[in-house]
Amino acid sequence: MSKNEQDLQPSQIAAAKEKGLKNWVEHRLPIFEFMNKELIEYKTPKNLNYFWNFGSLAGITLVVMILTGIFLAMQYTPHVNHAFESVERIMREVNFGWLLRYIHMNGATMFFILVYLHMFRGLYYGSYKAPRELLWIMGVVIFFLMMATAFMGYVLPWGQMSFWGATVITNFFTAFDINFALGDSVVSLKLGTGIMEWLLGGFSVDNPTLNRFFALHYLLPFAIVGIVILHLVALHQHGSNNPLGIDKKTEKDVVPFHPYYTYKDLFGLGTFLLVWAGFVFFAPNFFGEPDNYMPADPLVTPPHIVPEWYFLPFYAILRCVPDKLSGVLLMFSAVGILIAVPWLDKSSVRSAKFRPLYKKFFWLFIFSCLALGWVGSQPPEGIAMLIGRLTTVYYFGFFLLIMPLLGMIEKPLPLPNSIDEYEQNKCR
Amino acid sequence: MDMSYSQTKKESATGFIKKLLFAAVILISFGSVTARGNTGVDTPPKAAWSFNGPFGVFKRDQLQRGFQVYKEVCAVCHGLDLVRYDKLAALGFSEAEIKAIAGAHDVPGPLNEDGEPTTVKATPGNAFANPYPNANAARAANNGAFPPDLSLMAKARAHGPDYIRALLTGYEAAPDDFGLMDGMYYNRYFSGNQIAMPPPLADNQVEYSDGTPATVEQMSNDVSAFLTWTAEPELEIRRNLGVKVMIFLSFFTLLMYCLMRRTWRKIKHSKK
Numbered sequence: 001m002s003k004n005e006q007d008l009q010p011s012q013i014a015a016a017k018e019k020g021l022k023n024w025v026e027h028r029l030p031i032f033e034f035m036n037k038e039l040i041e042y043k044t045p046k047n048l049n050y051f052w053n054f055g056s057l058a059g060i061t062l063v064v065m066i067l068t069g070i071f072l073a074m075q076y077t078p079h080v081n082h083a084f085e086s087v088e089r090i091m092r093e094v095n096f097g098w099l100l101r102y103i104h105m106n107g108a109t110m111f112f113i114l115v116y117l118h119m120f121r122g123l124y125y126g127s128y129k130a131p132r133e134l135l136w137i138m139g140v141v142i143f144f145l146m147m148a149t150a151f152m153g154y155v156l157p158w159g160q161m162s163f164w165g166a167t168v169i170t171n172f173f174t175a176f177d178i179n180f181a182l183g184d185s186v187v188s189l190k191l192g193t194g195i196m197e198w199l200l201g202g203f204s205v206d207n208p209t210l211n212r213f214f215a216l217h218y219l220l221p222f223a224i225v226g227i228v229i230l231h232l233v234a235l236h237q238h239g240s241n242n243p244l245g246i247d248k249k250t251e252k253d254v255v256p257f258h259p260y261y262t263y264k265d266l267f268g269l270g271t272f273l274l275v276w277a278g279f280v281f282f283a284p285n286f287f288g289e290p291d292n293y294m295p296a297d298p299l300v301t302p303p304h305i306v307p308e309w310y311f312l313p314f315y316a317i318l319r320c321v322p323d324k325l326s327g328v329l330l331m332f333s334a335v336g337i338l339i340a341v342p343w344l345d346k347s348s349v350r351s352a353k354f355r356p357l358y359k360k361f362f363w364l365f366i367f368s369c370l371a372l373g374w375v376g377s378q379p380p381e382g383i384a385m386l387i388g389r390l391t392t393v394y395y396f397g398f399f400l401l402i403m404p405l406l407g408m409i410e411k412p413l414p415l416p417n418s419i420d421e422y423e424q425n426k427c428r
Numbered sequence: 429m430d431m432s433y434s435q436t437k438k439e440s441a442t443g444f445i446k447k448l449l450f451a452a453v454i455l456i457s458f459g460s461v462t463a464r465g466n467t468g469v470d471t472p473p474k475a476a477w478s479f480n481g482p483f484g485v486f487k488r489d490q491l492q493r494g495f496q497v498y499k500e501v502c503a504v505c506h507g508l509d510l511v512r513y514d515k516l517a518a519l520g521f522s523e524a525e526i527k528a529i530a531g532a533h534d535v536p537g538p539l540n541e542d543g544e545p546t547t548v549k550a551t552p553g554n555a556f557a558n559p560y561p562n563a564n565a566a567r568a569a570n571n572g573a574f575p576p577d578l579s580l581m582a583k584a585r586a587h588g589p590d591y592i593r594a595l596l597t598g599y600e601a602a603p604d605d606f607g608l609m610d611g612m613y614y615n616r617y618f619s620g621n622q623i624a625m626p627p628p629l630a631d632n633q634v635e636y637s638d639g640t641p642a643t644v645e646q647m648s649n650d651v652s653a654f655l656t657w658t659a660e661p662e663l664e665i666r667r668n669l670g671v672k673v674m675i676f677l678s679f680f681t682l683l684m685y686c687l688m689r690r691t692w693r694k695i696k697h698s699k700k
Contacts, residue, residue, distance in 0.1 A: 293580045
């Protein structure tokens with residue numbers, strides 16, 4: 001440069017100082033500072049245990065599901081006459097199509113395992129309490145959208161269980177039909193049937209249903225991504241909760257996210273991928289129903305219609321009351337009640353580590369969820385029905401009775417002064 | 429080794445066992461979802477398939493024999509719509525052999541100049557020729573029963589190949605008090621015990637070119653293995669790739685574990 005520095009305007013001097021593409025971009029879009037702040041320097045409690053791995057794992061799984069899904073969609077045909085065959089074409093003719101499909105299929109199962117563990121973590125360590133109520137609620141919304149997405153995705157291969165699962169579940173809405181006696185005749189307001197037909201695009205599960213389910217199955221994951229981003233913004237506002245459930249106070253309580261949690265998350269990712277790949281390559285149909293390898297046949301009902309395993313606890317709650325409307329309302333409440341959890345729990349202590357009574361009820365709650373899963377897989381009769389009813393009562397009792405009551409009667413253990421102090425005492 | 433060290437070690441060991449138990453409970457509760465048998469029907473016994481286990485592979489001679497059973501017995505009524513003739517190369521058939529196998533079948537061809545449907549000889553690119561032009565014809569020929577397509581049978585039934593093998597060997601006389609309907613057969617393993625398919629196999633029904641005695645047991649084994657291949661033609665590639673992926677992931681995970689430990693050591697040792 002031949003020009004003397006004195007000849008330049010101040011703005012030109014500043015521009016000359018920020019050499020290189022990185023600075024050029026940073027000056028216009030501060031993305032590197034953002035990444036540095038949120039992914040590298042981001043102050044994270046130093047005492048997080050492995051249960052804090054599941055959030056990032058779920059995020060990665062969402063990305064893998066979207067990527068495999070996009071490539072599957074390129075080969076899939078959403079038409080009742082071709083859907084089943086197009087999936088088999090992916091399995092047999094498309095290069096590594098079987099790999100894409102098995103990753104996607106087992107990915108749904110893995111996603112739910114991660115998210116359930118993530119939710120149980122939140123419940124155990126009180127991660128939903130102030131100031132993280134909205135963080136928790138957005139999590140519940142993600143969970144709900146995930147269930148809708150998974151349900152519609154299961155319909156797409158157009159196997160027997162796809163078809164009959166869709167038929168049973170969309171039939172729930174007919175519970176909202178209103179029947180009442182008017183004089184000698186019964187008047188029926190087909191409100192629920194109307195909703196069902198609107199959802200199906202016809203009188204039964206058919207081609208319009210498959211088309212719209214495909215469109216929505218492609219759309220909803222991106223809605224999930226949007227809420228996941230909000231979930232992360234809310235998380236980074238106050239940072240992660242931790243196993244002690246106390247706020248971080250000094251620099252001694254925290255470590256920068258990188259390298260401490262980047263490596264820990266990568267170790268978690270490796271472990272998780274080993275499990276996922278284990279199923280994909282060596283037991284790809286372990287979680288599936290054999291019936292779904294038969295093409296959908298509206299004239300042949302399978303003897304035992306069961307949803308995917310991750311819906312079984314809710315299916316059990318649905319069937320534990322003889323009245324259809326109550327069952328449907330109860331089932332939706334089982335998810336909806338999670339939204340109220342931050343206000344149902346009256347205890348000021350977050351972590352179950354310092355809540356001797358809550359801890360016991362929590363494990364009983366986990367047990368009842370597993371029991372409900374088993375009940376959902378059984379025909380609705382006999383001992384399974386009885387267990388289903390008892391555990392349903394406990395499921396709702398845990399949230400509506402035990403959570404508020406414990407806040408009043410439980411005497412929590414003394415909380416440590418700081419994360420750092422507790423960790424040092426533990427080591428001594 | 430001092431006392432306190434071994435104490436903490438013991439504690440972490442029990443913690444690990446607790447975690448293992450927890451994992452076991454979860455796995456069992458998942459397992460119970462899939463482990464559902466038909467009531468009133470026998471559970472198919474487990475056979476020692478060459479393709480069992482994570483490293484199992486198909487035996488080519490068995491697949492070829494199984495194909496022969498399918499071709500000479502099953503194909504009379506059952507289609508294999510999802511399999512093309514050229515895929516038989518995976519069984520060890522040569523191009524010329526496959527061409528001959530395909531050429532023995534007629535399949536619907538293009539419309540001729542007068543707009544009439546035509547029939548042409550199948551080529552290796554064709555899917556296996558279906559014995560019936562449509563489902564109605566299949567029913568009409570089988571006393572109203574529809575012989576299902578066999579392409580995916582080994583995945584579409586619980587217990588897969590074990591079930592097919594058990595079904596083929598499970599024919600017996602109905603108990604006296606069993607109300608067997610006309611034209612139906614009693615089978616120990618079929619749902620409801622009544623099956624429309626007559627016992628398809630009898631000793632020496634096919635003549636194996638490799639000299640294997642064609643007992644009902646042998647033919648059932650062979651055709652079940654063949655149908656496992658038609659249902660999961662990718663099985664061997666899948667497992668082969670799986671081993672490589674697992675080895676890679678193990679190294680990756682171990683490396684990340686070491687990195688994690690080394691990084692965190694600074695924190696864990698900076699106590700006090």
